[in-house]
Amino acid sequence: MILKFAINVPMIVCVCANVSERQLRAVVADGATTLREVQRRCDAGAGCGACRDAIRACIRECRAEAEIATLDLTPAATPDFAAA
Numbered sequence: 043m044i045l046k047f048a049i050n051v052p053m054i055v056c057v058c059a060n061v062s063e064r065q066l067r068a069v070v071a072d073g074a075t076t077l078r079e080v081q082r083r084c085d086a087g088a089g090c091g092a093c094r095d096a097i098r099a100c101i102r103e104c105r106a107e108a109e110i111a112t113l114d115l116t117p118a119a120t121p122d123f124a125a126a
């Protein structure tokens with residue numbers, strides 16, 4: 043019951059600017075790659091600074107996810123043993 047409640051509540055990363063993790067991820071997905079760019083776009087991290095480490099971690103995580111998404115996971119061409 044408590045878990046169901048928690049899932050529907052947006053997780054606020056920056057209390058000063060009232061920015062949720064979802065909003066932060068959207069800003070990073072939209073091209074913000076540094077804390078300064080995030081601050082400029084949505085004010086997260088521009089107040090007391092308590093959330094800056096969390097913002098940096100989110101940026102790193104989003105970048106890693108983006109890199110994984112672009113990896114070419116197709117199997118390498120297999121050698122043709124029948125031709126040998």
Ligand code: FES
Binds near residue numbers: 055057059090093094
């Ligand atoms: S909690 Fe983000 S700047 Fe204060």
